[in-house]
Each structure stands twice: as C-alpha cells, then as structure tokens.
Amino acid sequence: MCTIGFLVNPVAGMGGAVGLKGTDGMVEVARSRGAVPHARERAAETISDIVDLRIHLLTCSGFMGEEVLSGAGISGYEVVYRPAPGQTGAPDTMAACRAFLERGVDLVLFCGGDGTARDVYSVVGDSVPMLGIPAGVKMYSAVFAITPVAAAGILRDGCTPGGRFLIRDAEVVDVDEEAYREGVLKTRLFGVAKSPYRPGLVQGTKQVFENPDEERAKKDIARFIREVMEGTPEVLYILGPGSTTAAIGEELGIQKTLLGFDAVSGGDLVAADLNEQALLGLLHGDSRARLVISIIGAQGSLLGRGTQQVSPAVLRRIGRENIIVVATPHKLAETPLVFVDTGDRELDAGFGDHISVVSGYRVAQRKRIGNRSKFEHMGN
Amino acid sequence: MDTKILLEEDHMPKSWYNILPDLPTPLDPPLHPATGKPLVPEDLTPIFPMELILQEMSLKRTVDIPEEVQDVLRLWRPSPLYRAYRLERHLKTPAHIYYKYEGVSPPGSHKPNTAVPQAYYNMKAGIERIATETGAGQWGSALAFATQIFGLECTIYMVRSSYAQKPYRKSMMQVWGAECIPSPSTKTKSGSAVLQKDPETTGSLGIAISEAVEDAATHGNTNYALGSVLNHVCLHQTVIGLECREQLASVDAYPDVVIGCVGGGSNFAGISFPFAGEKLKGTHKETDIIAVEPASCPTLTKGLFAYDYGDVAGLTPLLKMFTLGHDFVPPSIHAGGLRYHGDNPTVSRLVHDGVMRAVSYHQSEVFEAAQTFARTEGIIVAPETSHAVRATIDEALKCRKSGEAKTILFNCSGHGNFDMSAYDAYYAHQLVDYEYPEQLIRESLARLPKIPGA
Numbered sequence: 001m002c003t004i005g006f007l008v009n010p011v012a013g014m015g016g017a018v019g020l021k022g023t024d025g026m027v028e029v030a031r032s033r034g035a036v037p038h039a040r041e042r043a044a045e046t047i048s049d050i051v052d053l054r055i056h057l058l059t060c061s062g063f064m065g066e067e068v069l070s071g072a073g074i075s076g077y078e079v080v081y082r083p084a085p086g087q088t089g090a091p092d093t094m095a096a097c098r099a100f101l102e103r104g105v106d107l108v109l110f111c112g113g114d115g116t117a118r119d120v121y122s123v124v125g126d127s128v129p130m131l132g133i134p135a136g137v138k139m140y141s142a143v144f145a146i147t148p149v150a151a152a153g154i155l156r157d158g159c160t161p162g163g164r165f166l167i168r169d170a171e172v173v174d175v176d177e178e179a180y181r182e183g184v185l186k187t188r189l190f191g192v193a194k195s196p197y198r199p200g201l202v203q204g205t206k207q208v209f210e211n212p213d214e215e216r217a218k219k220d221i222a223r224f225i226r227e228v229m230e231g232t233p234e235v236l237y238i239l240g241p242g243s244t245t246a247a248i249g250e251e252l253g254i255q256k257t258l259l260g261f262d263a264v265s266g267g268d269l270v271a272a273d274l275n276e277q278a279l280l281g282l283l284h285g286d287s288r289a290r291l292v293i294s295i296i297g298a299q300g301s302l303l304g305r306g307t308q309q310v311s312p313a314v315l316r317r318i319g320r321e322n323i324i325v326v327a328t329p330h331k332l333a334e335t336p337l338v339f340v341d342t343g344d345r346e347l348d349a350g351f352g353d354h355i356s357v358v359s360g361y362r363v364a365q366r367k368r369i370g371n372r373s374k375f376e377h378m379g380n
Numbered sequence: 381m382d383t384k385i386l387l388e389e390d391h392m393p394k395s396w397y398n399i400l401p402d403l404p405t406p407l408d409p410p411l412h413p414a415t416g417k418p419l420v421p422e423d424l425t426p427i428f429p430m431e432l433i434l435q436e437m438s439l440k441r442t443v444d445i446p447e448e449v450q451d452v453l454r455l456w457r458p459s460p461l462y463r464a465y466r467l468e469r470h471l472k473t474p475a476h477i478y479y480k481y482e483g484v485s486p487p488g489s490h491k492p493n494t495a496v497p498q499a500y501y502n503m504k505a506g507i508e509r510i511a512t513e514t515g516a517g518q519w520g521s522a523l524a525f526a527t528q529i530f531g532l533e534c535t536i537y538m539v540r541s542s543y544a545q546k547p548y549r550k551s552m553m554q555v556w557g558a559e560c561i562p563s564p565s566t567k568t569k570s571g572s573a574v575l576q577k578d579p580e581t582t583g584s585l586g587i588a589i590s591e592a593v594e595d596a597a598t599h600g601n602t603n604y605a606l607g608s609v610l611n612h613v614c615l616h617q618t619v620i621g622l623e624c625r626e627q628l629a630s631v632d633a634y635p636d637v638v639i640g641c642v643g644g645g646s647n648f649a650g651i652s653f654p655f656a657g658e659k660l661k662g663t664h665k666e667t668d669i670i671a672v673e674p675a676s677c678p679t680l681t682k683g684l685f686a687y688d689y690g691d692v693a694g695l696t697p698l699l700k701m702f703t704l705g706h707d708f709v710p711p712s713i714h715a716g717g718l719r720y721h722g723d724n725p726t727v728s729r730l731v732h733d734g735v736m737r738a739v740s741y742h743q744s745e746v747f748e749a750a751q752t753f754a755r756t757e758g759i760i761v762a763p764e765t766s767h768a769v770r771a772t773i774d775e776a777l778k779c780r781k782s783g784e785a786k787t788i789l790f791n792c793s794g795h796g797n798f799d800m801s802a803y804d805a806y807y808a809h810q811l812v813d814y815e816y817p818e819q820l821i822r823e824s825l826a827r828l829p830k831i832p833g834a
Contacts (some may be wrong), residue, residue: 167552216580231826262489324820329812336809362821363676363711366742366813 001160003056004078005100006119007045009093009112009135010063012039016137018061019275019309022177023137024115025088035274037052040068042135042148043111047072049152056233058103060096064088066267090119097123107131107165107196109155114175117141121172121193129167129194132157134341142170146301146339146370150375154177154196170195217328218244220361222251223291225326229267231291236282237264238274238318244326248292259311276374283317291318295327295335295357302355303342312344320350326358337370354364383465385478385627387458391788392450395442399653400611400724402441402660404545404733407725408700419697426620427596427604429505432498435612443615445497451494452529456485457619461627462792468776476633477772479792480624480651483759487552489794490647491607494616499526509533509602511595513563513588515643516542516716516764517549518794519607524558531781534558535602536698537565537591539582542716548798570594570693584709585644585672585720590693597695608644609690609699609724613615617650624789625654632669635789636666641767642671642738643717645724651791653726656776669736670775672767674746676814677710679703679723680731680738688722701728704816705825711814713743714802715763739764739771742767742813746770747806750796762794763802 011030015023018033024336030160031145040063047068056368057077059065069077080103081096093110097120107129110120113136120130121143132144133151145151163336172190191260239245239262240374249264256262259271263282273276283289289358295302302325327335338355340348356364400407409418421433427435435443445453464477482490502510510527513536514520520536527534536558543550543562553560563583564571570590574581581587589606596604601638606613621638628634638655640648648671671680679702687702690696703722704710710719722728730736750766752773753759761769774791779786796803805811 016801028685224820226823231823252705332812333810356815356817359713359822362708362817364815364817366675366815 001054001056003058003103003105004155004159005097005103005105005108006057006059006065006069007093007096007108008039008043008063008065008068008368009108009110010037010088011041011114012112012116012136013037013042017276017309017311018280019261019273020234022115022175022182023113024038024177025114026032034277039111039135043068044072044132045148046109046111046133046151046155047074048158049154053156054161055155055159058100060092064092064096090115093119094123099122101128107158109133109151111135114138114141115175117143117172117313118190121191124193124247126192126194129196131196138175140175141172143172145194149339150198154198157198158196160222165196165358166198168197169193170197177269215332217360218247221326221328221358222247224358224361225324226251229264233266234288236270236287236289238262238279238282238289238291240291242294242379244294244328244331245292248326274309277311278316279309280317283314288322290322290324291315292324292326295325295338302338302340310342312342312347315342315347323353324358329359332357332359332365335367338367339370381463381631383463384632385461385463389454389458389625391626392454392458393445393622395444396615396620397439397441397654397665398441399657399660399685401439402657403462403726403729404660405794406817407548407729408687410725411698412821413440413689413694413697416698419805423697427593427634429501429507429674431501431504431605434611435559435615436610440832442590446500446617449497449500453493456830458627459484459620459723460624461477464757467753470752470756471773473776473780474783474785475776476785476787477540478624478628478633478635478787478789479772480620480789481759482647482793483619483761483792484793485522486623487518487521487525488797489518489522490617490620490650490764490791491519491534492526492608493650493792494613494646495519495522495526495605496529497534497616498531499523499530500640502603503530503532504566505603505604506599507532509535509599511535511537511592511599511602512605512607513537513539513585513592514542514549514607515539515585515588515719516762517553517798518547518717518762518764518771520560521549521556521559523554523605523607524553524556527558528556534559535592535595535830536788537563537571537588537595538564539588539716539719540581541712545714545716545801546798552603554790563591565591568594569593574692577713577755582709582712584692584798586690586692586706586709589691591778592696592813593691593695594693594751602649607645609720609722610704611724611726614645614649614653614724614726615642617646618653620647620650620791621652621654628787632665633787636786637668637670637788638787639670639672639768639771641671641718641764641791641793642727643720643764644722645727647791647793649724649727651682651789655767656730657796659735660742669730670771671731671736671738673738673740674710674715675740675742676713676816677704677719677721678740678816680728681740682816682818683721685728685732699725699794702731712813713763714799714805714811715743715746715767717762717764718767727761732734741767743811744813745805747811749773751806759792760796760800760803761792762796762798764791765791765796766791
C-alpha cells in the first residue's frame with residue numbers, strides 16, 4: 001500500500017484574485033482586499049477522486065490537510081504534524097515534510113503554488129517524489145499536475161494494485177515576488193525534484209524565450225492585433241499578462257504592465273493592473289469588451305495559471321467569443337495541447353475541442369484543447 | 381475491369397477547350413493597374429507574346445494545339461486514368477473512384493501541360509529568355525524542362541521557404557539548364573523592397589511574381605510566364621479533363637463528382653472545365669465540382685470576390701477574383717503550390733455563381749489522407765495533391781453512409797517524391813494546423829483604403 005504525505009498550504013493563491021501576483025508575505029493584504037482561501041477546494045477536488053484507493057495518508061491537523069480528508073469521508077489517516085494556532089507559513093510546510101520523511105512516505109502530495117513547492121523541495125530534495133495540486137498564483141515549476149483532477153489520475157496510476165508511478169526529473173523554480181509585483185519576471189531554478197507524471201498531464205517548466213525569431217513573432221502578432229483594434233474602435237480591449245501581450249502594448253505605445261491585466265480603449269491605456277473587482281467594474285452595460293490573453297509558458301495553460309484576476313464571473317461577462325488567444329509559433333511548437341482551467345468546469349467545457357490561436361500577422365493555428373474528463377479515464 | 385484506362389497517342393486532344401464562350405455572362409475585364417481601365421492586348425506585350433495574349437482573351441470555344449507542342453506532350457500524354465479499386469475497398473465505399481495521374485510527366489506534375497506551349501509561343505515570337513516564379517518548384521522545374529526543349533534561357537524566382545524545404549526541385553531546374561534564385565532577392569527592386577522591410581521573410585508567390593514580372597518588363601529579350609491563375613494557363617491544362625472525358629466514356633462512365641486542389645486554379649481548371657462546360661450547356665447539370673484549398677490560405681471559402689492585384693507589388697493587372705488581399709503572405713505550409721492569395725478569375729466566377737463549390741482542410745488532415753492513398757494505391761502524392769485526396773476520401777465516405785454508388789473523379793496532379801520532408805514532419809507530429817482568422821482579418825482591414833474598382 002502507498003504511503004503518502006499530504007499537506008495543504010491554506011493561503012496559497014489568495015494573492016491572485018486580488019491582483020497581488022503571489023501571496024508570500026502578503027496574506028494580510030490579500031485578506032484585507034477580500035481574498036478568500038480556495039486551496040482547500042482545489043485539494044478537495046483531487047481527494048474526492050481518490051477516496052476509493054487504498055492509500056495510507058499522513059497529514060497535518062486542521063486547515064493544513066485533515067479537514068480536507070475528513071470532509072471527503074476518508075478515515076484511517078494519521079495526523080503527524082500540528083501547526084501552532086493562527087496563521088501557518090513556510091516553517092509549517094517544512095516541518096510537516098520532515099515528519100513525512102521520518103515516516104518514510106512514498107510521495108509528498110501538496111496543494112499550493114511555486115512558493116509551497118520550493119518549501120517542500122527544500123526539505124525532501126530528490127529523496128522522495130513530490131506532486132503538486134495547482135492552487136497558487138504562479139506555477140512555473142514542473143512538479144504540478146495540470147489540474148486537481150489530473151493529479152488524482154496520476155495518484156490512481158501509482159496506487160492501484162499492480163500500478164506504479166512514472167517518475168521524472170522536474171524543475172522547481174520560483175519567481176521573485178518582489179520583482180514580479182514590479183512587473184519584472186525573474187525565475188530561478190531552485191532545484192530538481194523527482195515527480196510522478198502521466199505523459200501530457202504534468203506541466204513542463206515554463207520557459208521564457210528570448211531568441212530573435214520569438215521577438216519577431218511577437219511583433220508580428222502585435223502589429224496584427226493593433227490593426228484589429230484600429231478596425232474596432234468601439235471595443236474595450238483587456239490585455240492579459242505575459243511578454244506577447246506586452247509586445248502589443250509596445251506596438252500601441254502604451255505602458256503595459258508585464259504581469260497584470262490592463263484595459264485599452266481607442267488605442268489608449270484606460271486602466272492598468274486590474275484585479276477581479278476592477279475588471280467587473282469596467283465590464284458594465286452593453287459595451288463590447290475583448291480579452292487578449294496568451295498561453296502561459298510551455299505548459300499550455302490558458303486562463304488558469306497566474307491569471308486568477310480573470311475569474312469565471314469576468315469571463316462570463318466578456319463572453320467566450322470575445323477571447324482572443326495569442327501565442328508565438330515557438331511557444332505553440334512546445335505546446336501540443338492547450339488546457340483551459342478557469343476553475344469552473346462548465347465554462348471550461350464550453351471551449352470545445354479546438355481553439356484558434358493567433359500566431360503571427362494574419363495567421364492563426366488550430367490547437368487541440370486537452371480534455372480533463374477524457375484524461376481522467378484514458379491516461380492521455 | 382482494368383485498373384488503368386489508357387488512350388492511344390493519336391487520341392490525345394488536338395485542341396484545347398476554352399470555357400469563356402460557355403459562361404452565362406462574360407468575365408469582368410482585367411484592369412490596367414495604373415489607369416484602372418480595361419486592358420487592351422497591347423498592354424501585355426512587354427511581358428507576353430501576342431499569341432498567348434490572344435488566347436487569354438479568346439472567345440473561340442476550341443484552340444488548336446500546334447503540332448510541335450503535341451510532339452513534346454506525347455512524351456507522357458495521354459496520361460493514365462486509374463480506377464482506385466484498392467482505395468474503394470479500403471474505404472468500404474460503393475463509390476467508383478477514378479484519378480487522372482499527371483505525375484507521369486518528366487517534372488512529375490501537370491505543370492508542363494502549359495509550360496511547353498508557353499515556351500513554344502515565346503520561341504516563335506523571337507524571345508530569348510523567360511523569367512518566372514515558382515512556389516513549391518513544380519512550375520519552375522516544368523518551365524526549365526520546356527524552355528530547354530525550345531532553346532530558351534530561363535530564370536526562376538523560387539519562394540524562399542520552398543527553396544530551403546525542397547532542394548531537389550532546384551537541382552532539377554539546374555539539370556534542365558535554368559537559373560534558380562531564392563525570392564525575395566536583391567536582383568529586383570520589388571524583391572529588395574520586401575527584404576528591406578523584412579529581412580527574415582519566408583517569401584510568397586505574390587512576391588516572386590513581382591520579381592519575375594519586373595525582370596521581364598525591364599529586359600527586352602525577356603518575357604514572363606505564369607504557371608497558373610491566368611486564362612491561357614487554364615486553357616492549356618484542359619487536356620487533362622478532355623482526356624478524362626474520353627477515358628471515362630470508354631468504360632461508359634461520367635463523373636458525378638469532380639475534385640481538384642486549388643492554388644491559382646490551373647490543375648483544377650484543367651480537370652474540371654470540360655465537365656463544367658457540360659454543366660453550363662445543360663448536358664450534365666448535376667455534376668458536383670469541388671475545389672479544395674488549405675485552411676491556412678482559404679481564398680475561395682473565405683476570400684472576397686473583388687478586383688485585386690495578382691502580385692504583392694501591384695505590378696500585374698487587376699483581376700476580378702476571390703482574394704485574401706494581395707499583401708497577404710500565407711503561412712509556410714508544405715503545400716507551397718497552394719500558397720496564393722488569389723485564384724483564376726474564371727474559377728472564381730464559377731464558384732461565385734455556384735457552378736462549382738469550394739472546401740478547405742488543415743495540413744494534418746490532408747497528410748493523413750495522403751498516407752491512406754499511398755498505402756492503398758501506392759502513389760505518394762505531392763502535398764498539394766493530398767488536398768484533393770482528402771476531399772475524395774470524404775466524398776467516398778459520404779457514399780458509404782448514403783449507399784450511393786457515385787462516380788468520383790479527382791486530379792492526382794503530381795507525385796510527392798521530392799516532398800518527403802513534409803511527410804517526415806507529419807510523422808514527427810510537427811505539422812502545424814494553420815488557420816485564417818477571418819473575422820479578425822476583416823476587422824483589421826476595415827480602415828484600409830479600397831482597391832480601385834473593388
């Protein structure tokens with residue numbers, strides 16, 4: 001029987017919905033902006049899919065794991081770490097992992113973001129495989145499953161009788177949150193972990209490309225989108241984060257924030273770095289708005305990672321037909337499938353089987369959308 | 381029944397079929413790019429010999445094929461018509477599938493059907509050199525073959541992305557004594573202008589045409605030749621359909637469906653015009669004539685029916701045709717011969733009027749069909765031709781559903797023996813399914829100035 005150490009970083013992802021681009025050291029600010037924790041719900045999505053498996057689960061008390069397990073009706077787990085009352089943090093994640101190691105777990109399953117991955121890795125290193133349930137603001141590390149349901153599929157592969165985990169090297173990277181909030185994307189390799197995967201189901205390390213061709217492609221995309229904007233002056237354009245959309249800002253001659261959502265109307269910057277509330281505030285009445293968004297890194301994720309400002313409520317207000325997806329051919333070449341992960345399954349399903357991605361001047365590519373429910377049953 | 385339906389050499393057509401007099405309404409005239417007025421024959425004399433200009437505008441239903449041209453065509457014509465028994469069995473379709481195989485010509489495609497007469501008429505007019513463009517290299521190698529036979533020099537501007545992708549086409553042109561230059565080049569003003577704006581450009585047919593036209597117009601001993609799009613090119617290709625009609629008649633068949641791939645429209649016109657003529661005359665009203673194009677360059681399915689230039693620089697006459705805009709540079713698909721923003725005006729008119737219809741496919745879909753064809757019929761088709769194969773298979777599968785035993789004819793316009801890198805890309809899952817973002821493009825064009833006469 002598998003022995004798995006399970007922990008939840010209860011505050012992971014809270015900074016995202018309120019525009020903080022990360023939660024490290026910002027929990028109180030996030031709370032004051034009205035952020036609610038959702039890591040437990042993400043973890044519960046995974047756990048509820050594996051209740052039938054015979055797994056020996058070790059966990060932490062309260063918000064850090066126990067509540068998710070008991071909430072899913074799982075009994076027979078062991079609490080091996082109890083954080084002190086109050087706000088939990090990195091020391092708690094690390095202490096829990098030390099307890100897992102002492103008990104000889106086969107795998108550490110954690111729910112959080114890049115910060116949590118870094119904390120787990122700093123204790124377990126490459127001695128024990130780790131798998132992340134995505135719940136953070138940023139997930140550039142390769143230890144995360146594409147979705148909570150996909151994480152459950154990986155666990156099923158490894159923990160059913162006769163099954164086994166396929167293990168690969170997975171980079172743990174972290175983003176400098178201070179710099180990230182200033183609009184600078186600085187990733188660094190923190191270490192190389194062992195991580196279970198199903199081919200096509202775990203995100204590869206996000207890459208930031210900087211070769212000349214890539215820059216040229218961004219300019220081509222930007223020139224096309226500018227002409228589209230000029231032809232539709234009545235439409236409000238919301239430009240999402242990333243260097244491809246930043247190139248559109250440059251083409252328009254506006255100061256686009258690299259990592260935030262900015263609104264453009266008639267070629268002028270109307271508002272920068274919008275959070276969910278501010279976006280909803282802008283999307284009122286009958287006026288038409290379009291969202292220009294890119295695929296994040298090499299992992300093929302759209303609307304899920306680092307883009308929590310665009311909540312299901314925002315997307316429903318904009319309408320699927322008004323979402324323009326842009327990505328360079330380079331990025332698309334490393335992205336066999338696009339995963340739509342809004343946090344709202346019904347909304348995700350409405351995207352269908354394929355998505356058209358603008359990849360150059362007057363050119364698009366048709367990309368297949370990875371289907372979560374299919375993956376649950378079919379592997380890949 | 382036989383697998384191959386062959387014609388004796390003396391049954392090769394002695395004249396071409398001109399569809400223009402059978403059109404219900406005359407074509408909109410080509411317009412002079414500078415004045416916007418309808419062209420007169422003299423406007424074209426700097427780049428074409430008079431005989432071809434007269435053919436371009438001819439309203440005679442048949443045009444005789446000169447003896448010297450027939451002599452050369454006999455090297456491979458009449459080409460075989462095949463009944464695709466193995467493909468039919470594989471698809472479990474009641475349909476009867478026939479294909480005309482033009483890959484038996486020395487350059488391996490339908491292109492020499494027009495390269496030979498074009499070289500001949502230029503030779504007769506005292507021209508010493510011909511400049512032309514080529515996309516995938518099919519046309520360039522065909523014209524190299526034809527000019528060499530009639531003792532002319534030949535300069536070929538080859539679209540840069542194909543020049544890199546298909547090095548053996550370039551080698552063939554060399555064997556037949558032609559000069560092959562990657563386009564855009566610094567040899568012409570229009571090429572230099574494009575390079576200055578965008579040194580990394582993949583090039584396009586539209587750009588290469590500008591270079592070849594400029595080369596011809598600025599050299600007295602040099603004329604220009606076009607491998608598709610124009611009426612006289614389509615006229616020369618009608619030998620394909622005329623032979624098919626006789627070959628099918630010899631087995632008491634007539635097609636319910638006629639299919640060809642479309643870049644500029646000439647191989648499609650070649651196989652379909654004789655049958656479209658019957659449709660227009662009312663002798664066979666129900667024939668379903670299908671033009672197949674790439675989803676990345678969907679001229680007939682998503683373009684505008686309007687006057688536009690035939691090239692990027694705007695040197696050619698304005699033609700009334702389906703167009704994606706003369707400055708549209710289609711993505712670098714492997715079917716390089718289908719990367720053209722416009723289409724033959726007659727094909728455009730017939731699609732516009734509903735006499736023919738058009739469909740489009742993505743790259744991965746057509747290569748999958750080409751694989752099926754290669755594994756049943758044996759022939760590895762050119763990426764361009766694979767579009768026709770895809771549509772044929774889809775029509776045959778419709779017949780399996782409906783139980784109809786339709787007769788389907790398609791033009792197997794060329795072999796893909798020099799296109800194996802495209803197949804490699806297919807097997808490496810590296811084929812990109814390019815699309816034409818129609819709505820966004822229309823919006824982006826909303827503020828552009830209008831083309832005169834559009």
